[in-house]
């Protein structure tokens with residue numbers, strides 16, 4: 489896809505096998521690249537496969553086909569063996585900051601552990617601990633809190649601690665899966681802005697998964713829109729949000745201006761996301777599409793290059809001229 493990609497997914501499929509049921513094809517032929525210094529937003533309704541794609545990107549779930557590469561190396565699913573140091577530079581931030589921290593260890597110790605793990609080579613415990621104050625300050629927390637335990641903090645503060653711990657391993661790319669959706673409204677924008685700022689300051693790649701479209705619009709350079717396992721549109725955030733090409737993106741964008749409408753769709757888009765175990769024929773979006781044509785019910789939609797670096801998976805999408 490692109491020569492300068494830090495994290496690259498090529499034609500990734502992920503199917504969950506369930507006893508006695510048809511497999512759930514949660515991700516289908518997803519291709520996406522994140523470059524150094526770039527923030528890519530991944531949006532879509534709940535159940536569209538965003539978390540599965542994020543987990544495949546860091547090796548937490550194995551693709552059934554396709555490939556994930558990080559700095560050119562294939563990201564092998566995380567097994568019992570330690571990951572190669574190179575791949576440790578790819579880190580994930582999760583939705584629930586309390587669950588991602590160890591409740592029994594002081595936050596400073598957990599951050600120091602991450603310094604040691606991330607280095608691969610034996611960094612002495614005291615050397616690792618000495619880095620803790622700087623890491624806490626980078627996420628807007630006081631160095632004084634290092635000796636406290638996770639339960640003593642709010643969700644927003646805990647997510648900052650989780651981010652400090654991720655930064656401790658000196659990542660080059662971070663995949664953040666709904667990192668703000670479990671936080672109080674007041675903390676959401678702050679934590680999103682913090683993640684974006686630390687990524688930018690250090691030239692990291694950031695894949696920011698969120699159903700909060702207004703936040704993605706604000707921080708992401710590029711936006712990928714997922715529907716029922718597929719990336720249906722991807723392009724520069726400004727272009728995608730101001731003149732969306734795919735009817736699903738148009739529906740999502742129409743939901744943005746209303747305050748608090750981040751997770752709701754406009755009433756023009758009927759129904760729910762279908763069961764990915766029994767997807768619709770042809771275009772997966774056709775049963776809900778306001779501009780459906782006969783061919784959409786039978787034919788797979790083509791990938792249309794709307795403009796360079798901007799693609800839409802829709803029969804109706806057309807290339808646009810000029811800048």
Ligand SMILES: Nc1ncnc2c1ncn2[C@@H]1O[C@H](COP(=O)(O)OP(=O)(O)O)[C@@H](O)[C@H]1O
Nearest residue numbers: 504512514533534535536537538539540541764
């Ligand atoms: N471990 C699993 N086993 C079976 N199905 C799963 C599993 N995890 C997710 N799914 C299904 O895969 C689809 C995509 O889920 P997910 O990736 O969590 O979407 P999103 O993050 O966009 O809400 C959903 O239909 C979900 O029910």
Ligand SMILES: [Mg+2]
Nearest residue numbers: 538539540666
């Ligand atoms: Mg999810």
